[in-house]
């Protein structure tokens with residue numbers, strides 16, 4: 263009869279005093295988050311009493327499915343002024359995305375190097391990495407410090423996740439690369455955007471508030487280091503040996519979230535201000551529930567139950583609107599005490615815990631990134647991402663508690679889907695039941711519409 267949720271929340275039996283302190287701190291923080299959400303809901307109720315009823319939409323989907331991106335798209339449509347005001351804060355995220363891509367390359371090189379050395383001890387030694395590459399690797403070392411500085415900038419109040427603080431400068435390179443593979447996550451209630459803006463004296467009414475957010479006289483300023491490293495980064499990314507090595511290790515950086523290596527000159531230039539498209543592409547993992555401000559005077563007109571639509575959040579078209587709209591976004595990953603739960607595990611614990619979020623929603627927009635057919639979940643490498651999306655979707659549409667809620671499916675990331683199919687990745691290799699049908703977007707998307715359908 264043990265409640266599965268409290269079981270997950272139990273502290274581990276061998277908890278050390280340090281872990282205990284961290285857990286209690288996290289719990290206090292979670293309580294703040296929860297109180298802030300309550301306050302926000304209360305505030306919204308007060309607003310609703312005055313004006314027309316706000317339409318509430320919940321964005322739901324596995325991690326990296328595009329919830330934050332969809333929210334950004336709606337922000338572009340309805341709140342362009344505040345979206346523009348936040349561009350300076352996104353610049354820090356984009357810099358972090360660049361550094362992360364470079365690190366993934368450096369890690370891949372280290373792996374190849376280690377492999378070559380192991381082979382050297384056997385017979386004929388063929389150096390795998392050229393001397394230039396080894397030099398580049400050394401010259402790009404300062405980027406590690408940059409990563410820490412950027413992380414601190416994004417988590418000024420300690421509201422980042424432990425992934426962000428794991429990077430201890432005294433740890434070995436191997437340890438650092440291991441922790442680097444993890445993404446930095448920001449709790450959605452964290453005031454990171456505001457904190458950066460305040461830190462640099464940004465004016466939120468200005469069209470691009472943080473153009474002056476860097477100190478060009480400080481050689482340790484992340485933007486200065488990145489600018490100084492731009493040639494080396496470009497040399498590394500364009501090196502044919504690196505290309506081969508990445509291909510061999512099946513690292514397709516271009517398809518990964520937060521890819522900016524093809525725009526290095528632009529995004530590391532001293533006067534760089536992110537464009538709308540850059541902000542859409544910037545990747546920062548969200549934890550926790552995020553509540554948008556009510557947007558007025560527009561409202562989304564949502565179609566009927568379980569409508570199927572194919573859109574790319576990059577190219578949402580304007581929806582006819584009136585009244586006000588509120589979006590609630592549920593992160594792909596949720597933290598409870600010391601346990602990190604995914605949308606999937608939360609659903610398995612029963613929808614009861616979610617009811618406060620679900621029951622007064624007018625609509626749920628479910629994000630299913632169909633391009634993920636050849637990928638597995640970061641939190642569970644055994645589970646195919648597409649299969650996971652289909653399972654959660656079926657759970658949602660068959661849930662009685664949601665029978666009066668409009669449910670909209672966004673089969674998104676279609677641009678990536680097309681690129682993948684065109685590059686020769688075979689859909690049927692991952693979805694066996696697809697059989698011998700043509701490996702093109704038209705047929706695969708048609709097939710998936712049916713798969714998600716009733």
Ligand SMILES: Nc1nc2c(ncn2[C@@H]2O[C@H](COP(=O)(O)OP(=O)(O)OP(=O)(O)O)[C@@H](O)[C@H]2O)c(=O)[nH]1
Pocket residue numbers: 323324325326327328329330331332518519520521542543544545546547548549574575576592593594595674675676677678
């Ligand atoms: N190519 C492409 N990339 C997309 C699309 N939609 C989202 N992305 C990218 O996918 C990455 C992940 O999207 P997010 O919006 O951060 O995902 P999320 O669902 O909020 O993920 P969590 O915060 O981890 O729950 C981002 O870098 C986006 O730019 C799309 O339609 N096409």
Ligand SMILES: [Mg+2]
Pocket residue numbers: 329330331546547548593594
């Ligand atoms: Mg997110």
